[in-house]
Amino acid sequence: MSLIAFWGAVELGLVYAFVAVGVFLAFRVLDFPDLTVDGSFPLGAAVTAVLIIAGVNPWLAACVAMVAGAVAGIVTAMLNVRFKILNLLASILTMIALFSVNLRVMGKPNVALINADTMLSPFYGLGLRDFYVRPLFIGVLVLIAVVVVWRFLESDAGLAMRATGANARMARAQGVDTNRQIYLGMAISNALVAFGGALFAQTNGFADVTSGVGTIVVGLAAVIIGETLLGARGILIALIGCVLGSILYRIAIQLALSTDMLGLQASDLNFVTAALVTFALILPRLRRGGAA
């Protein structure tokens, strides 16, 4: 693997760290299996790309993308909380609908951002090579996101959200409006994922309606790899695990694809992903003593 390929993998891992943290909030904190992310990731990319082309400030475009993602999350939450649709199914419905929404937003399946100003533009040409600038820049944003989410989850409000996912009956007895927590959590989760999509569009120079396929698996892979490596030792460690898992996942994929010995090609990506996630899921059982 070349240096550029390595840092490229780290960069992509950091972009998807936002997805991983979002998935962590939905799956682990709220115990809500949310597939909306397959739609909200390209939604974030689409919104940010269209706005940037329209001349909007790229930071503002990313913020609008987050709001769009939050709305998607709220729709899923409403289908589940208000209309009692099974959580997994509710999220699939939103995800399917978002495919059409994303096409409407972009007006075509693919929007290119070549030569457009992005959040990163001011940082290019400061002496550091581009393939270092991108992961460094995104890394700082990830750090900020992790600290904010961590402080939130350890606040009174965050504790209410964690209790909602862990023991809803107890949470209600403590005066927590569990329905509101699901709305809030799904909004934050999908806003983070959409921000990941916005970063993806800005670093890769395009938004594509199909770029969301498998987002949930990638996010979940990162969460599980993180848990497998670092164990369950508090919120901060879990969040660091999400970021680390996301980066390691990308490096592993890059390694698998760049090793000629294995004879893999880019189209084998989904299989490799599934194999990696399966391995990460089985590993803790194997460790516990073989008799899984």
Add this chain to the structure above:
Amino acid sequence: MISVQNIQVVFGKGTPLQKQALNGVSLTIEQGSFVTVIGSNGAGKSTLLGVLAGDVLPSAGQVTIGKTDVTRKGTAARAGLVARVFQDPLTGSCGALSIEENLALAAKRGEARGLTAALGPKRREHFRERIAELNLGLENRMGDRMDLLSGGQRQAVSLVMATLAGSEVLLLDEHTAALDPGMAEFVMNLTQKIVSERKLTTMMVTHSMRQALDYGHRTIMLHGGEIVLDVAGDSRKELQVEDLIAMFRRIRGQTLDDDALLIG
């Protein structure tokens, strides 16, 4: 003070399984009074507790806690008035959270929850002191996950949780039923201590006639969704478990064949 007036609760209305769980129950519990509630399975005692807690909303009647009419308020909306310890130790606390996080959650019961750190140094110290009073050594395990504790330890912590924030009423839902006899006694003594120290208005549902007579100021027996016995004061002091059974037979005019009532 708690007041329930002409409460009607029907489960599965309009279906073949329709059941009148509470039939016109009226009850007033004065400020600072400790009432115990007994009754066989299906008598309506859990439903009555649910009506007070907000889990069950009655089809008719009125529920007042303190000065607030809570008849149509759900569990979360009235949590500021109601502290509760569940029968199942797993229900009353969050296994995935640490002891001190559970306490932080309970300390804000019924209040707005902001972005302040849930476990600041001051709160930590306060929680530690409260847990140390239990003499279970748990004050050195404040960061441990709640699900590492035994059932009795969890109930003891749940009792502390119930008293961290102010409340008009403490509801105890057979909170010693899932414990071994030694731990049940410990939790009951702790309950007695907390209730009398803090002068809490308390309603305890219990499976044990012994417990129902030994603790509190007043005992109520439910049967078929109605109050069939309500004793307090001197007449209650003289009452024995055997009398209670005899009285139960006389009132209902039928034999008592529910073993669960006789035990304890």
